[in-house]
Amino acid sequence: MNVIVFLAEGFEEVEALTVVDYLRRVKPITVDMVAIGDSLQVTGSHHIEVKADKHIDDLSKLDAYEAVIIPGGMPGAAHLRDDGRVIKIVREMNAAGKLVAAICAGPIVLQKATIIAGKKMTSFPTFEKDFPDSIYQAKAVVRDKNIITSRGPGTAVDFALEIVTVLTGEKEAETLRKNILYGTKKKQP
Secondary structure: OEEEEEEOOOOOHHHHHHHHHHHHOOOOOEEEEEEOOOOOEEEOOOOOEEEOOEEHHHOOOHHHEEEEEEOOOOOHHHHHHOOHHHHHHHHHHHHOOOEEEEEOOOHHHHHHOOOOOOOEEOOOHHHHHHOOOOEEOOOOEEEEOOEEEEOOHHHHHHHHHHHHHHHHOHHHHHHHHHHOOOOOOOOOO
16 A cells, blocks of 8 residues: 655655654555655755655556645645645545545645645644635544544644554554554653
8 A cells, every 4th residue: 555745845854754654664554755856855844854765757656556645844835735746646636535634734735736625624723724615623633534634743643643544444553553652651650
């Protein structure tokens, strides 16, 4: 099961890499980090450089993918929003009923692709006004059919777990949750 995570200059590292890392821990998910710029080397908003697996121009068979994920971060999300190739892929994946997920500022890409009107969704709080035709909810993660949105770096784990749940089921998500010790409380001495 193949997943696209788009990377553009200025992406939010926590949102992108938490999702990539956690999804890669779950079989049979395979994640392709896909760059949209001139190079496979992409620098995040906090100056962490990542080498993508593929370039957007090398994506040939979209039907081989089950999901597309849009990290936030600025100006990364704006670069994704302003790239016609990204918008075309998001629209095609949505039309095919595939999973489309975006976090933080990332939902501006879904807005530009015109796929969230009338849908429940969330984003980083300062972007709420950018979604006048959506049913905005101030929750950590919101799922409306094939679309998942989330609020920001602090919700990246919940976002990743929801993606795993949709792609592989609750059992795999619960296994991942246990393996990463998510939700465990520290015992005081």
